[in-house]
Amino acid sequence: MTAVVFTQNLKRHVDCPDMEVVGETVREVLERVFAEHPKLRGYVVDERGVLRKHMSIFIDGRQIADREELSDPVLPGSEVYVMQALSGGA
Amino acid sequence: MSTILVSTRKGLFVVEGAAKQARITRTAFVGDNVTLARADRRDGSWYAVLDHGHFGVKLHRSDDRGATWVEVAIPTYPPKPEGFADKDMWGKDREWATKGIWALEPALDAAGALWCGTMPGGLFRSNDRGQSWQLIEALWNHPTRVKWNGGGADHAAIHSICVDPRDPRSVVVAVSSGGVWRTRDAGASWTAHTKGMVAGYVPPEQADWPENQDPHCVVQSPSAPHVFWCQHHMGIWRSTDDLASWQQLHAEPSSFGFPVAVHPREPDTAWFIPAHSDQKRAPITGEVVVTRTRDGGKTFQILREGLPQQHAYDLVFRHALSIADDGDQLAFGSSTGNLWVTANQGDVWHSVANHLPPIYAVRYT
Numbered sequence: 001m002t003a004v005v006f007t008q009n010l011k012r013h014v015d016c017p018d019m020e021v022v023g024e025t026v027r028e029v030l031e032r033v034f035a036e037h038p039k040l041r042g043y044v045v046d047e048r049g050v051l052r053k054h055m056s057i058f059i060d061g062r063q064i065a066d067r068e069e070l071s072d073p074v075l076p077g078s079e080v081y082v083m084q085a086l087s088g089g090a
Numbered sequence: 091m092s093t094i095l096v097s098t099r100k101g102l103f104v105v106e107g108a109a110k111q112a113r114i115t116r117t118a119f120v121g122d123n124v125t126l127a128r129a130d131r132r133d134g135s136w137y138a139v140l141d142h143g144h145f146g147v148k149l150h151r152s153d154d155r156g157a158t159w160v161e162v163a164i165p166t167y168p169p170k171p172e173g174f175a176d177k178d179m180w181g182k183d184r185e186w187a188t189k190g191i192w193a194l195e196p197a198l199d200a201a202g203a204l205w206c207g208t209m210p211g212g213l214f215r216s217n218d219r220g221q222s223w224q225l226i227e228a229l230w231n232h233p234t235r236v237k238w239n240g241g242g243a244d245h246a247a248i249h250s251i252c253v254d255p256r257d258p259r260s261v262v263v264a265v266s267s268g269g270v271w272r273t274r275d276a277g278a279s280w281t282a283h284t285k286g287m288v289a290g291y292v293p294p295e296q297a298d299w300p301e302n303q304d305p306h307c308v309v310q311s312p313s314a315p316h317v318f319w320c321q322h323h324m325g326i327w328r329s330t331d332d333l334a335s336w337q338q339l340h341a342e343p344s345s346f347g348f349p350v351a352v353h354p355r356e357p358d359t360a361w362f363i364p365a366h367s368d369q370k371r372a373p374i375t376g377e378v379v380v381t382r383t384r385d386g387g388k389t390f391q392i393l394r395e396g397l398p399q400q401h402a403y404d405l406v407f408r409h410a411l412s413i414a415d416d417g418d419q420l421a422f423g424s425s426t427g428n429l430w431v432t433a434n435q436g437d438v439w440h441s442v443a444n445h446l447p448p449i450y451a452v453r454y455t
Contacts, residue, residue, distance in 0.1 A: 009144070010145065013142065013145060013148075014145075014161075039161065042145075042146055042148070042164070043142075043145040043146060044145075046146060046166075046185075046187040046188070047166035047167055047186075047187055047188065048169065048185070048186070048187055050187070052144060052145065052146055054143060054144040055144055055145075084144040084145075085144070
């Protein structure tokens with residue numbers, strides 16, 4: 001199982017409790033989460049499935065490399081953090 | 091009772107009452123970036139566009155005049171076909187993804203139907219009060235569309251949607267910057283309507299190309315639908331022949347600005363809010379004024395009573411001027427958080443608030 005944790009800033013807008021899911025890539029992990037919480041999808045990725053510009057995802061403390069396909073591998077026992085990047089406007 | 095929806099960088103503010111009695115009575119989404127809000131008078135619903143930045147653009151609807159809101163769908167673009175040439179002005183691949191919502195208008199041919207203008211230049215329609223959206227492909231696939239570019243923003247935006255009171259299947263949209271387009275068949279086909287407009291920011295031989303025109307705001311006269319007014323990047327234009335042609339007009343102290351409002355029953359009466367110029371987007375000599383014509387643009391009056399006349403640097407964005415159905419009440423809000431209303435067509439203005447966040451849109455419900 002992989003633990004998925006969402007930024008508090010996101011919880012203000014949409015239902016996204018921390019979860020434990022199974023998946024081999026960031027994409028697979030997120031799809032499991034989105035299946036449970038469909039509204040969350042549009043807050044994290046756009047309609048192309050690309051990570052939103054000012055969002056960031058960390059696997060065990062390491063920022064993911066592939067923001068488009070979300071292909072970075074995830075291991076059982078990993079922690080995935082979905083955060084907002086310190087970029088963007090006022 | 092007059093109700094005004096005021097969309098700002100840090101929330102939605104509801105103003106009730108006219109002239110001196112106008113007060114902020116309610117708020118919603120405080121802290122969030124509300125870029126546009128409006129009512130659909132047919133069913134009384136209110137719509138609010140939120141741009142969360144990090145989390146994208148969202149659309150909310152209220153069926154109880156702002157007491158509660160539900161998130162509905164936003165328009166989304168289809169996947170870009172493999173190999174499709176669509177580059178922006180920097181030569182980068184244009185992303186087919188909703189970057190912003192800049193216009194929302196009831197589609198008058200069906201209950202609950204809406205038109206939505208977005209960045210990067212897509213027009214969408216909902217037949218179910220925003221629960222789902224369809225891209226109007228004939229406009230998106232028009233050969234000139236890939237040449238539309240951002241006017242002041244990185245992406246082209248459909249900001250004005252005029253649904254013809256004579257026939258709701260006839261719709262005019264204006265694009266910054268991509269011209270003025272009309273469909274007469276509810277979106278199945280489109281033609282450009284920019285004859286007479288001139289762009290000064292391209293080489294001279296391209297100055298009259300439709301896709302190069304940067305209308306900042308276009309409105310259609312409800313009482314004489316063959317009359318349109320346009321605040322263009324290059325000045326003020328008017329059409330009195332149902333968009334066969336446009337004629338340029340000149341207002342003092344300036345013809346540069348963003349919004350325009352037309353009187354609901356007098357097609358020759360319209361209001362503009364001038365800034366100094368493209369290069370200096372602030373009031374001239376620090377004086378906030380509104381210009382009004384009652385003779386189709388032959389002459390303009392400068393309205394300043396009740397407005398700050400020294401060291402004021404308010405800019406009024408294209409959606410931040412609104413006129414009520416009575417034709418006497420108007421309201422406008424500024425980039426520096428000032429909100430003013432009038433009950434006598436602008437002869438006297440009353441300040442409603444001075445410390446709001448930057449105001450993006452003002453709409454009478």
